[in-house]
Structure formats: C-alpha cells, structure tokens
Amino acid sequence: xxxxxxxxxxxxxxxxxxxxxxxxxxxxxxxxxxxxxxxxxxxxxxxxxxxxxxxxxxxxxxxxxxxxxxxxxxxxxxxxxxxxxxxxxxxxxxxxxxxxxxxxxxxxxxxxxxxxxxxxxxxxxxxxxxxxxxxxxxxxxxxxxxxxxxxxxxxxxxxxxxxxxxxxxxxxxxxxxxxxxxxxxxxxxxxxxxxxxxxxxx
Numbered sequence: 001x002x003x004x005x006x007x008x009x010x011x012x013x014x015x016x017x018x019x020x021x022x023x024x025x026x027x028x029x030x031x032x033x034x035x036x037x038x039x040x041x042x043x044x045x046x047x048x049x050x051x052x053x054x055x056x057x058x059x060x061x062x063x064x065x066x067x068x069x070x071x072x073x074x075x076x077x078x079x080x081x082x083x084x085x086x087x088x089x090x091x092x093x094x095x096x097x098x099x100x101x102x103x104x105x106x107x108x109x110x111x112x113x114x115x116x117x118x119x120x121x122x123x124x125x126x127x128x129x130x131x132x133x134x135x136x137x138x139x140x141x142x143x144x145x146x147x148x149x150x151x152x153x154x155x156x157x158x159x160x161x162x163x164x165x166x167x168x169x170x171x172x173x174x175x176x177x178x179x180x181x182x183x184x185x186x187x188x189x190x191x192x193x194x195x196x197x198x199x200x201x202x
Contacts, residue, residue, distance in 0.1 A: 025089065025091045025095070026076070026089070026092070027092070028076070029195045029196040032195070036188035042064060043181050043185060046060075065103060076092065095137055105129055106125055106126045110122040110126065118169070120172050123179070124161050127153050127184045128153065131150045131153025134149045138150055146191060149187040152187065153183050156183050
C-alpha cells in the first residue's frame with residue numbers, strides 16, 4: 001500500500017467517525033438566512049392578506065412555507081451527499097421535527113388569534129415558539145448563539161405579552177410585526193451569517 005492510499009484510508013476513517021457522531025449535523029447555514037427572509041415577508045404581509053380572507057391567508061402562509069421546506073430539503077440532501085449520507089442523521093431529524101412542530105403550532109395559533117381579532121398575540125406566539133425552537137437547538141448542538149437568540153426572543157415575547165395584559169394590545173398592534181421582523185427574522189439571519197463565518201474560520 002503506497003503512502004497516498006494510506007492517507008486516503010486514514011481520511012476515510014476520520015470521515016466515518018465524524019459522520020457516526022451522535023451530534024453530527026451537516027447543514028447549509030444559508031438556509032437560516034433564507035428562513036429569516038421568508039419569515040420577514042410573512043410577518044410584513046400577513047395582516048394585509050388576512051383582511052381579504054382568513055382562508056386565503058392560510059393558503060398564502062402554507063404555500064410560502066412549502067416552498068421554503070422544498071428548498072430546505074433539497075439543500076440538506078445536497079449537504080448530506082458530501083458525507084455519503086443517504087438519510088437524515090438523528091440530530092437533523094430531531095431539529096427539523098422541532099422547527100416543523102413550532103411552525104405548525106404557530107400557523108394554527110395565528111389563524112385562531114387572527115379570526116378573533118387578536119393578531120398581536122399571533123405575532124407574539126410566533127416570536128415565542130421560534131425562539132423556543134432556537135433555544136432547544138442551542139442545547140442539542142451545544143451552540144451558545146442559538147441559545148442566546150432563543151432566550152432573547154422568548155423574553156421579548158413574554159415582556160410584550162405582559163404589557164398587552166396590563167395595558168392595551170392596541171398600543172402594540174401597529175408595531176408588533178416590525179418587532180417580529182427585528183427579533184424573530186433578524187435572529188435567524190444573524191445565526192445564519194455568524195455561524196457560517198464561524199465554520200469558515202475553522
């Protein structure tokens with residue numbers, strides 16, 4: 001066996017041990033930026049769309065999210081190919097399920113609150129749920145940035161919820177979608193950019 005083949009075998013062993021790690025997560029962090037942009041678009045446009053029809057608004061949300069999921073699936077599979085993975089790792093499956101549950105729950109709550117003219121609470125629910133998902137992902141991945149962003153979003157949501165209870169949701173209604181864009185969408189974009197830079201420095 002020549003030295004070149006021996007080196008390739010060693011690299012293969014290292015590669016295999018990496019792929020087998022329980023917390024291995026092949027991921028294109030540009031997708032977080034994509035989700036940040038998608039969520040910002042939904043936050044900024046949903047209220048106007050919902051004035052036409054709540055069912056039209058539901059179709060609008062689901063349609064946009066399906067497009068996002070298709071991109072997510074495509075790029076995750078593309079990333080997995082680099083590591084000869086034929087299916088999602090356990091961590092990928094758990095994190096995807098975590099965010100999917102948050103999204104489905106957020107959509108249901110959004111429709112319920114909007115139908116009852118409580119759209120402020122729809123935005124607050126989204127900020128909290130996606131913040132909670134970031135927080136959970138931070139623990140799974142042992143990534144402090146996810147944890148901090150999650151805690152900030154949950155804290156902001158709970159603080160504004162308290163203000164609405166003590167005072168009047170109408171005081172917040174005109175600005176709530178911009179708050180959601182700043183913290184929820186902005187948090188995802190920040191994570192995508194900063195974590196991508198972290199990996200580029202490694």
